[in-house]
Amino acid sequence: MTLEATHGRRLKRITVEDIDSLARGAAILGTGGGGDPYVGALLAKQAIEEFGPVELVSVDELPDDAFIVPIAAIGAPTVSVEKLDTVEKLHLTIEKLAASVNRTATHTACLEIGGSNSMLPIVAAAQLGIPLIDGDLIGRAFPEIQMGMAPLYGIQATPMALADEKGNTLVIEAIDSFWAERFARQASIEMGCNAFNSTYAMTGAQARESFVAGSMSFAIAIGDAVANAQHNNLNPCGVLAETLGGRVVHLGKVSDLQRQTTGGFAKGQAMIEGMGPDTGSVLSLHFQNEHLLATRDGTVVTTTPDLIIVVDAESAEPVTTENLRYGQRVCVLTAPSDPRWHTIEGLDLAGPGYFGYGVPSHRWDGTPEEHPEPIGRYRA
Amino acid sequence: MTLEATHGRRLKRITVEDIDSLARGAAILGTGGGGDPYVGALLAKQAIEEFGPVELVSVDELPDDAFIVPIAAIGAPTVSVEKLDTVEKLHLTIEKLAASVNRTATHTACLEIGGSNSMLPIVAAAQLGIPLIDGDLIGRAFPEIQMGMAPLYGIQATPMALADEKGNTLVIEAIDSFWAERFARQASIEMGCNAFNSTYAMTGAQARESFVAGSMSFAIAIGDAVANAQHNNLNPCGVLAETLGGRVVHLGKVSDLQRQTTGGFAKGQAMIEGMGPDTGSVLSLHFQNEHLLATRDGTVVTTTPDLIIVVDAESAEPVTTENLRYGQRVCVLTAPSDPRWHTIEGLDLAGPGYFGYGVPSHRWDGTPEEHPEPIGRYRA
Numbered sequence A, B: 001m002t003l004e005a006t007h008g009r010r011l012k013r014i015t016v017e018d019i020d021s022l023a024r025g026a027a028i029l030g031t032g033g034g035g036d037p038y039v040g041a042l043l044a045k046q047a048i049e050e051f052g053p054v055e056l057v058s059v060d061e062l063p064d065d066a067f068i069v070p071i072a073a074i075g076a077p078t079v080s081v082e083k084l085d086t087v088e089k090l091h092l093t094i095e096k097l098a099a100s101v102n103r104t105a106t107h108t109a110c111l112e113i114g115g116s117n118s119m120l121p122i123v124a125a126a127q128l129g130i131p132l133i134d135g136d137l138i139g140r141a142f143p144e145i146q147m148g149m150a151p152l153y154g155i156q157a158t159p160m161a162l163a164d165e166k167g168n169t170l171v172i173e174a175i176d177s178f179w180a181e182r183f184a185r186q187a188s189i190e191m192g193c194n195a196f197n198s199t200y201a202m203t204g205a206q207a208r209e210s211f212v213a214g215s216m217s218f219a220i221a222i223g224d225a226v227a228n229a230q231h232n233n234l235n236p237c238g239v240l241a242e243t244l245g246g247r248v249v250h251l252g253k254v255s256d257l258q259r260q261t262t263g264g265f266a267k268g269q270a271m272i273e274g275m276g277p278d279t280g281s282v283l284s285l286h287f288q289n290e291h292l293l294a295t296r297d298g299t300v301v302t303t304t305p306d307l308i309i310v311v312d313a314e315s316a317e318p319v320t321t322e323n324l325r326y327g328q329r330v331c332v333l334t335a336p337s338d339p340r341w342h343t344i345e346g347l348d349l350a351g352p353g354y355f356g357y358g359v360p361s362h363r364w365d366g367t368p369e370e371h372p373e374p375i376g377r378y379r380a
Helices: A004-009 A016-029 A037-051 A091-100 A120-128 A177-190 A204-210 A215-231 A236-244 A344-350 B004-009 B016-029 B037-051 B091-100 B120-128 B177-190 B204-210 B215-231 B236-244 B344-350
Strands: A054-057 A067-075 A107-110 A132-136 A160-163 A169-173 A194-198 A247-262 A265-274 A282-288 A290-296 A299-303 A307-312 A329-335 B054-057 B067-075 B107-110 B132-136 B160-163 B169-173 B194-198 B247-262 B265-274 B282-288 B290-296 B299-303 B307-312 B329-335
Touching (some): A016 A307, A067 A091, A067 A120, A091 A160, A177 A194, A236 A247, A247 A290, A290 A307, B016 B307, B054 B120, B091 B169, B091 B194, B132 B215, B160 B177, B247 B282, B290 B307
Parallel strands (some): A067 A107, A107 A132
Antiparallel strands (some): A067 A194, A160 A169, A247 A265, B247 B329, B265 B282, B307 B329
16 A cells, blocks of 8 residues: 555544554654654543544645644654653644744644654644644654755745744744755754654645655554454454555664763664574664664665664564664564655755765665656646 | 943943943953954944944833833854854844834844943944934843843843844744854854844833833943043042942962863953062963953952953953953952842852852942842832
């Protein structure tokens, strides 16, 4: 199943019953980042119980002059599992950002699809009583704010609003997305490595171009498929690979784990000693909030921007980077990212070169990236 | 001469002819901080030449509903002497701060009297065509933003606007002045350790209570007195001590200097080997942007919040912390700060304990601080 294939079964609203599948699927698409899905799911269920189901709107249905203010958490997921989100005032960043440009948000959206980051927009939509867009701005999770689809279309991550649970707020008007990231990162560190941010505010017309459309529905479909496979003993990892249009690359046990919370991120490396068909082989995972590079026995398997996904070997439940543990039995999968990440501009923003890994980009199927084209071909 | 004694001769406007004396006097009151007076003076003269003289208004003349938005540079002065201020858009922080509370600034003011920081408000006043207040919010310079007179009266350093020369701006709404300082310091580091900030916006009624009134006029009087002593061979350092109501504590040569630009500040220590009457004695100066502690041969001479001032031994021209050099011949003076800094709340904010020097507060005359009272006695 591909992203496009899910368009036919788009949901019209998100209820408490959808949350577990959405959180699971979004954490899988989050490639290790985007925060803990369990914590996020609790918050989303509570918000829906308090305020009612959230209307889910396709980008195709958006009026041209809709004003969309997305929201996400920013910080190190290693921190956010201990310093839990306090979401009473989650709507603040949306309101502050809209006020800074003398607008009111008509819709909110997911900045990045990821465990907790797919849930917070539901909380905000419920609190504000506005619809949520079925889509996000990456199609996966990435560690830095400028790594969005919007900059590929000339929309920068500024203005940006940040808030913490204590009530501190910042409105950043930066000269570009990179500067917005710098200020936001430092502020998020002061905020305890766990804060909320709204940015990439845009019109309905802009959203139709720059969103990864349908990714919330797709996440629910992924979550449903995994749950179905679990309940029917259908090899959840295999089903997941099929649903993602990707492949299983490694089955093994976490045999070494280095993880630091540094510079506002959870950075590190995990070694996964092969089991079963992969006995004798060691897969090495490099992450910065998200899994960005996988090598096996010294050879590149796949790199960012394609998806590197770690799930429990039995259940295919997602394992986020902050939840990786020594001795865990995991399955590592790869899957394609939105094709626009494979343009010249996309690879500049979020390819392995940006992170300094010193390897060329490799696609989910292991082939080296060849002849990327400019984003222009994807413009409306 | 004391601050009060200058009230009779307050200026009504600042012209190019006043700038050198004001810059000199303000840098002396700045106790080593507040930036280089020479660089600031060039900018102020240029602004007055372009936009005309700046009206200087006493706090007594302010309408109750005036809306005052002060301005200053924030950062490490060690950086600002190399990365020079670009002031075309200096007015931005004033405008952004006022806009964030749906007001327009009727006046601007000096956040802290100090070399460059007494000059930037002149530039902003000239650019915006609004009057400048004869006064500042400290009566000296201090390194951190919460160290203002306003917090003693319940006015916090929030909202705050920050801007850099590239065009990045931030509006911070923090829960108190300490949090405002944390966010502003990190942002100023990202901005290259040299940025502009506006905060402590207040009404005319609040300004009458919380400003150190007349400090711009006082700085000009100090600058004039030193210039007059230089031109008439009248022992500039002695004249300066008399003008400040303070004393000369040490004459010597900089024999050791440790200075780091760290955490967004210029921090360090200087040893001054005695000459002339002070031969055989060594004075040790501790600074964080400003001189905060002086000990001689192991004994405390004076501490913050009173003024510790370093000037050229011959001319009594101020030597800012970033301009201290090995081998310089300097005269060290001490002088009283605004008496409100000697309240319980003032000492909590800016006494030697806050900086971790581990010594009790000593006044300019060398006596230990005794029985400080609460700020309540200074309330209108």
